[in-house]
Amino acid sequence: MSTPLNRAVSTRLLYFFILGDVLGAGVYVLVGSVAQVSGGAIWLPLLIALVLATLSAGSYAELATKYPRAGGSAHYATRALGPAAGSLVGFCMLAGGVVSVGALARAFAGDYLQALVRVPIPLVVVVFLAALAALNIRGIKESLRANVFATLVELGGLVLIIVLGAWIMIRGDSDPSRLTEVGTADRGVVSAVLAGTVLAFYSFVGFETSVNLAEEVRHPRRSYPTALFGALGTAGVVYILIGVVASVAVPTDELSRSSGPLLEVVRIAGGVPDWLFSVIALVAVANGALLTGIMASRLTYGMARDGLLPAVLSRVLPVRRTPWVAALVTSSISLLLALTGEVAALAETLVLLLLVVFAAVNCSVLILRREPGEPGHFRIPTVVPWLGLASCLFLATRIDGQVWLRGLILVGIGVLLALVNALRSRQHPSAEPEYARSR
Numbered sequence: 001m002s003t004p005l006n007r008a009v010s011t012r013l014l015y016f017f018i019l020g021d022v023l024g025a026g027v028y029v030l031v032g033s034v035a036q037v038s039g040g041a042i043w044l045p046l047l048i049a050l051v052l053a054t055l056s057a058g059s060y061a062e063l064a065t066k067y068p069r070a071g072g073s074a075h076y077a078t079r080a081l082g083p084a085a086g087s088l089v090g091f092c093m094l095a096g097g098v099v100s101v102g103a104l105a106r107a108f109a110g111d112y113l114q115a116l117v118r119v120p121i122p123l124v125v126v127v128f129l130a131a132l133a134a135l136n137i138r139g140i141k142e143s144l145r146a147n148v149f150a151t152l153v154e155l156g157g158l159v160l161i162i163v164l165g166a167w168i169m170i171r172g173d174s175d176p177s178r179l180t181e182v183g184t185a186d187r188g189v190v191s192a193v194l195a196g197t198v199l200a201f202y203s204f205v206g207f208e209t210s211v212n213l214a215e216e217v218r219h220p221r222r223s224y225p226t227a228l229f230g231a232l233g234t235a236g237v238v239y240i241l242i243g244v245v246a247s248v249a250v251p252t253d254e255l256s257r258s259s260g261p262l263l264e265v266v267r268i269a270g271g272v273p274d275w276l277f278s279v280i281a282l283v284a285v286a287n288g289a290l291l292t293g294i295m296a297s298r299l300t301y302g303m304a305r306d307g308l309l310p311a312v313l314s315r316v317l318p319v320r321r322t323p324w325v326a327a328l329v330t331s332s333i334s335l336l337l338a339l340t341g342e343v344a345a346l347a348e349t350l351v352l353l354l355l356v357v358f359a360a361v362n363c364s365v366l367i368l369r370r371e372p373g374e375p376g377h378f379r380i381p382t383v384v385p386w387l388g389l390a391s392c393l394f395l396a397t398r399i400d401g402q403v404w405l406r407g408l409i410l411v412g413i414g415v416l417l418a419l420v421n422a423l424r425s426r427q428h429p430s431a432e433p434e435y436a437r438s439r
Contacts (some may be wrong), residue, residue, distance in 0.1 A: 009216045011223035013148065017213065018231035020151035021206035021291040027158065027239065028281050030203045031246045032261035037187065038196030040178030040252040042243035045196030050236040052197070052395070053204035055388035056358040057232055058380035059365040061225045064211040066373030068220040072211035072295075073357050074303050079371070080364035083308060084418040089360045090303045091414035092353040097209070097296035098330055100350060102337030104289035105129050108282060109338075115278050125338045128286070132293050133331035137317070137324045150287035157280035158238050161262050164269035165245020173268065174248040181252065198398045202351045203239065206288075207232060208358070209295030215302075225378045293331060300326035308421055352399055352407035355392045362389040 009017075034042050063076045073093055078086025109124035135146060168174050183192045207228060217223050242262070246255060250264045258264050260281075266272050301323035304313035315325045362385040369382075399407075 009213055009223075010218060011227050013145070014210065014213065014217055014223055014227040015231050016148045016151045017291060018207050018210045018227055019234055020147050020154065020287050021209055021295075022204060022231060022235040023151065023154050023158070023238070023284070027203060027242065028260065028262055028284060030199065030239075030261075031243055032255050032258050033199050034196045034243070035247070035252050035261070036256035037184065037199065038192040039183050040181035040247050042196070042247045043179065043240050044182065045193055045200040046203075046236075046239045046243045048193070048197045049200035049204055050232070050239070052201060052388075052391040053207070054229075054232055055384055055391055056362060057207055057228055058384040059358075059362045059388055060208060060211055061228050061378050062365050062380045063361065063368070064224045064228075065221045065377040066368070066371075068217065068224075068374065069215050069302060072299055072302060073208060073361050074299060074308065075306060076364040076368070077360045078306055078308070080367040081360065082422070083306075084422040085360060086306065087303075087308045087418040087421040088411070088414045089357050090299060090308055091417050092356050092411065093208075093299055094296060094303075094330075095410050095414070096350045096353045096357075097292050097299065098333050099337060100292045101129070101132075101289050101296065101331070101334035104285050104292070105334060105338040108285045108289065113278075113282060116275065116282075122339055126335065128289070129331050129335045129338065132286075132290050133327055135290065136293055136297055136327045136331070137320065137322050139320050139322055147287060147291060150283050150290070153280060153283040154287060155238070157262075157277065157284070158242055160272070161265050162238075162241045162245055164265055164272065165249045168249045168265070168269050169245070175251075176248050178247045178252060179244065194398050198351065198395055200239075201395060204232070204235065205351075205354050206291070208354065208361075209291060213294070213298065221374060221377055293327070293334070296330040296334075297323050297327040300330055349403055349407040349410060352396065352403055353410065355396050355399075356411065359389055359392040362386075362392065 031042050034045055038045050064072075067075060067079065069075050074086045074090030076086075077089040105125050105128050106121075108128050109119070109121040113119065113124065165174075169176075183189045187195060210224075210228065246261060246265055249268055250258075250261065255261050255264060260277075263274065263277050266274065266277055300309060300313050301316075303309045304311055304326065313326045313329060314323070316322065317324050365380070365385045366382070
């Protein structure tokens with residue numbers, strides 16, 4: 001029997017984990033991208049994306065409290081749809097997580113850091129990922145305490161932007177009419193809003209990584225729904241306010257051209273040095289990489305324990321009780337991706353990969369209603385997972401064809417792994433997941 005993980009995560013730590021992962025580094029470039037495809041009314045795609053993300057979050061809340069295990073999405077799909085589906089879902093999560101950590105490591109070593117100090121990018125990447133792996137292996141409590149500090153810095157930077165935007169409005173240098181500008185020269189109203197919603201939806205993902213900590217939460221049935229919906233609500237309010245102040249403070253064309261759109265708000269407001277935002281952005285990037293790295297290692301551990309990956313990946317440190325092999329392997333792959341720099345194209349497929357995962361989770365919660373699970377677990381109204389599934393299918397139709405092509409290559413690799421696991425399960429029935437043997 002494998003060694004259980006340490007239940008050391010409180011509701012507060014879980015809340016900050018989810019909030020930090022949702023806010024992440026993306027918000028510092030999000031509003032410019034949304035403005036480019038949807039026009040000045042940035043708040044509208046953000047609001048729609050929040051609603052759509054909350055639908056799938058409801059399914060996660062039910063399943064995380066019903067089956068509080070580290071495998072997360074992969075474990076749910078395995079229970080509901082079989083090992084092949086669980087393997088595919090787990091691979092999609094892993095592919096997204098490992099690539100994301102590599103991309104964030106590369107971003108950390110890029111322009112924000114180089115604006116402060118000149119250091120060779122490969123050296124920064126190696127040291128950065130080694131430090132994150134060490135913190136991950138050290139312990140979940142230590143990792144999440146670091147996350148609390150980083151999340152407060154991230155949130156503080158965003159609150160600063162909201163305050164500066166309000167100051168710009170008070171002194172009369174804003175244009176509130178941009179809040180109702182929907183559409184661009186290339187897109188009509190509906191097309192623009194939907195294109196912006198896809199981008200905004202990406203900014204709200206991250207909450208799904210938290211289910212991989214359910215086995216380390218002290219009271220998952222009580223803590224998880226509270227932390228999940230509280231963090232999503234907090235992030236939603238912050239995002240929408242950021243969208244409003246950025247829209248009224250900065251001309252839409254200028255906002256859409258900027259690679260650091262929130263920095264444009266800082267410059268228009270005055271009084272805050274540019275370097276301060278570079279530091280805040282670095283903290284945001286580092287925090288996003290830490291949280292995603294935790295997710296990837298816990299997911300790998302959970303899949304290995306369920307027999308979907310090699311058993312060596314389920315090894316746990318005897319004293320620290322952390323999945324050290326999984327953390328080292330996932331960090332090493334992220335390091336390889338970061339050093340080669342071939343992550344930009346893959347990063348664009350993350351939304352598609354996560355839509356596959358969300359669709360499977362929404363299906364799983366409906367199928368698994370036949371099982372009792374943990375007594376007293378959270379239960380979402382049946383209509384919610386149906387709406388969540390519909391939202392995933394709808395958003396998938398709005399994704400660019402080139403992204404589909406790249407995404408299907410990754411999904412194809414996941415399907416191949418799923419077929420191998422299915423064949424292995426047929427040839428060796430005793431190798432079925434641990435939960436199946438216990439029923």
